[in-house]
Amino acid sequence: xxxxxxxxxxxxxxxxxxxxxxxxxxxxxxxxxxxxxxxxxxxxxxxxxxxxxxxxxxxxxxxxxxxxxxxxxxxxxxxxxxxxxxxxxxxxxxxxxxxxxxxxxxxxxxxxxxxxxxxxxxxxxxxxxxxxxxxxxxxxxxxxxxxxxxx
Amino acid sequence: xxxxxxxxxxxxxxxxxxxxxxxxxxxxxxxxxxxxxxxxxxxxxxxxxxxxxxxxxxxxxxxxxxxxxxxxxxxxxxxxxxxxxxxxxxxxxxxxxxxxxxxxxxxxxxxxxxxxxxxxxxxxxxxxxxxxxxxxxxxxxxxxxxxxxxx
DNA sequence: GTGTGAGTTGAAGTGGACTTCAACTCAAGG
DNA sequence: CCTTGAGTTGAAGTCCACTTCAACTCACAC
Numbered sequence: 001x002x003x004x005x006x007x008x009x010x011x012x013x014x015x016x017x018x019x020x021x022x023x024x025x026x027x028x029x030x031x032x033x034x035x036x037x038x039x040x041x042x043x044x045x046x047x048x049x050x051x052x053x054x055x056x057x058x059x060x061x062x063x064x065x066x067x068x069x070x071x072x073x074x075x076x077x078x079x080x081x082x083x084x085x086x087x088x089x090x091x092x093x094x095x096x097x098x099x100x101x102x103x104x105x106x107x108x109x110x111x112x113x114x115x116x117x118x119x120x121x122x123x124x125x126x127x128x129x130x131x132x133x134x135x136x137x138x139x140x141x142x143x144x145x146x147x148x149x150x151x
Numbered sequence: 152x153x154x155x156x157x158x159x160x161x162x163x164x165x166x167x168x169x170x171x172x173x174x175x176x177x178x179x180x181x182x183x184x185x186x187x188x189x190x191x192x193x194x195x196x197x198x199x200x201x202x203x204x205x206x207x208x209x210x211x212x213x214x215x216x217x218x219x220x221x222x223x224x225x226x227x228x229x230x231x232x233x234x235x236x237x238x239x240x241x242x243x244x245x246x247x248x249x250x251x252x253x254x255x256x257x258x259x260x261x262x263x264x265x266x267x268x269x270x271x272x273x274x275x276x277x278x279x280x281x282x283x284x285x286x287x288x289x290x291x292x293x294x295x296x297x298x299x300x301x302x
Numbered sequence: 303g304t305g306t307g308a309g310t311t312g313a314a315g316t317g318g319a320c321t322t323c324a325a326c327t328c329a330a331g332g
Numbered sequence: 333c334c335t336t337g338a339g340t341t342g343a344a345g346t347c348c349a350c351t352t353c354a355a356c357t358c359a360c361a362c
Contacts (some may be wrong), residue, residue: 008338019321037328039339050360058256063319088260093256102250105209109239109246159308169309170351187360190309214349309358323347328339
């Protein structure tokens with residue numbers, strides 16, 4: 001019924017701690033009006049923003065990137081469903097990628113469950129005398145994480 | 152050919168920075184022998200341990216938990232393929248869970264792509280006048296992350 | 303032998319995402 | 333009014349997973 005929420009209410013309804021909400025505000029992810037007594041009052045629309053933040057985090061997006069995304073929302077009006085849909089869709093490929101990676105990991109784990117090679121380097125670890133010493137392309141860790149660290 | 156690896160070699164072959172390898176050693180995740188000149192020499196078996204560590208991280212397991220898992224390996228002998236298989240399998244349900252969560256998120260995002268509700272609280276956010284104010288069980292954030300934060 | 307690149311250490315720094323603290327002020331019920 | 337629970341602030345602290353630094357020492361090709 002209230003058309004604005006206290007920080008406690010927003011916290012309860014979003015599942016995000018008040019301290020985190022203040023933190024988000026400092027980073028410019030959400031905003032609040034103030035009462036005469038300087039207390040935060042959140043518009044209901046902020047609930048959606050917080051929801052978007054949490055979902056985005058699940059997808060593995062940093063708060064910095066989330067802020068950038070939120071900044072692309074129209075300032076003049078309350079974001080429409082389409083605005084939110086556009087933003088959500090923008091994470092879609094990352095979500096897909098993440099799911100793909102984990103699924104592959106699961107399959108690899110399954111496939112190599114008997115050999116114990118952990119499916120790394122296409123079972124080359126399982127080579128008795130390590131034929132793959134310093135060769136070119138194939139192999140190495142499956143995971144693309146450490147973009148640096150040579151070879 | 153060498154039956155032991157320098158830290159640089161292990162780094163290159165595992166894709167993990169030397170500083171990270173030393174860090175892992177401090178945490179007790181891997182171990183190294185020392186040369187007369189106090190340099191680390193890693194047994195080839197450590198390559199598998201590092202591989203296991205990186206895979207486990209992908210699954211979302213903390214280094215602490217990974218250490219616990221690694222501690223369950225037999226100390227007397229070089230871990231067998233079966234040992235590794237057992238450990239890998241132990242993350243399986245977490246991997247499944249993580250994939251399930253992300254897939255659901257993706258589906259929800261797809262399903263609600265038009266309504267802009269972000270699929271939170273089963274579209275209750277989309278209620279014009281917010282019928283879900285402080286009610287009992289259902290709803291709230293889909294994500295089980297903040298186990299505390301009341302209500 | 304000498305230079306060079308690889309390795310060593312402990313301590314400190316980083317970055318991300320928050321939480322905690324102390325010392326207050328506000329808001330609302332009795 | 334007064335109490336009590338909720339809210340306010342800036343600064344500092346925490347946790348995780350590392351990285352960086354300075355000041356050295358090693359290993360090895362020439």
